[in-house]
Amino acid sequence: MEIKNQKFLFFLQFVLFLCLCFGANTIATNETLSPGDTLDADKTITMSVTRVSSGGKFEMGFFKPVVSRFIIDVTGELKQLMWLNSTKQWNSFFVQPTQSCDVYGYCGAYGVCSKISTTPLCDCLPGFTPRSNKDWDLNSFSSCCGRKISLNCGNEDKFQIHSHMKLSVDNHIRTIASAAECESTCLNNCSCTAYAFDSNKCLTWDGDLFNLQQLSENDTSRMTIYVTLAAS
Numbered sequence: 068m069e070i071k072n073q074k075f076l077f078f079l080q081f082v083l084f085l086c087l088c089f090g091a092n093t094i095a096t097n098e099t100l101s102p103g104d105t106l107d108a109d110k111t112i113t114m115s116v117t118r119v120s121s122g123g124k125f126e127m128g129f130f131k132p133v134v135s136r137f138i139i140d141v142t143g144e145l146k147q148l149m150w151l152n153s154t155k156q157w158n159s160f161f162v163q164p165t166q167s168c169d170v171y172g173y174c175g176a177y178g179v180c181s182k183i184s185t186t187p188l189c190d191c192l193p194g195f196t197p198r199s200n201k202d203w204d205l206n207s208f209s210s211c212c213g214r215k216i217s218l219n220c221g222n223e224d225k226f227q228i229h230s231h232m233k234l235s236v237d238n239h240i241r242t243i244a245s246a247a248e249c250e251s252t253c254l255n256n257c258s259c260t261a262y263a264f265d266s267n268k269c270l271t272w273d274g275d276l277f278n279l280q281q282l283s284e285n286d287t288s289r290m291t292i293y294v295t296l297a298a299s
Contacts, residue, residue, distance in 0.1 A: 135160070143170040168280050175211030176275035177294075179232075183283045192279070193227055194296040211275070216297040220257040226250065226293035233280035234263060234290055235272065243269040250293065261294045 174189035191212035249269035
């Protein structure tokens with residue numbers, strides 16, 4: 068539902084942008100209207116300031132030219148920027164997602180994005196460390212987190228529990244009767260890096276783990292995930 072709402076909001080913003088740039092059914096530049104005159108269907112908008120009447124002229128400012136552009140910046144956010152002549156700068160008019168934690172892979176592999184604290188916004192899971200401390204000091208987290216100790220694959224590995232989390236959706240779902248069986252399923256698969264168990268559903272992740280979010284204790288969407296670590 069959240070994704071659909073974001074798409075609908077984006078659609079409304081885009082329609083507004085088109086209306087600003089390609090409107091219709093108004094007067095042409097410098098055309099004079101007398102009191103009581105109406106606009107005919109064949110009158111169209113021009114992309115310049117419209118002045119009405121010589122006696123008490125005014126400008127329909129929202130029909131002024133609009134310079135706008137869409138970009139995806141280095142954070143992965145989609146932005147619409149509008150140029151302001153008054154400041155000679157680009158002004159951010161529209162941003163999606165609105166929260167950095169909702170940008171795909173914002174904190175990189177094995178990074179956790181906190182929705183309860185902004186200092187720091189991203190952190191590595193226990194047992195992992197930033198691959199580039201320099202990048203992380205600059206708040207650039209795409210270099211990801213790496214394991215401090217490589218996995219051994221098998222019974223020598225263990226799981227670290229993480230509570231109150233929002234989990235990545237790129238998982239495999241199996242119907243399994245117990246949490247112990249779910250744990251065994253992941254432990255016996257050398258490509259499995261994490262698992263979660265909820266209502267007889269076993270969720271497992273293969274490869275690098277992205278898009279983990281730390282939620283508050285009161286968030287009803289929170290889940291618990293078990294991340295594979297090498298036994299120390």
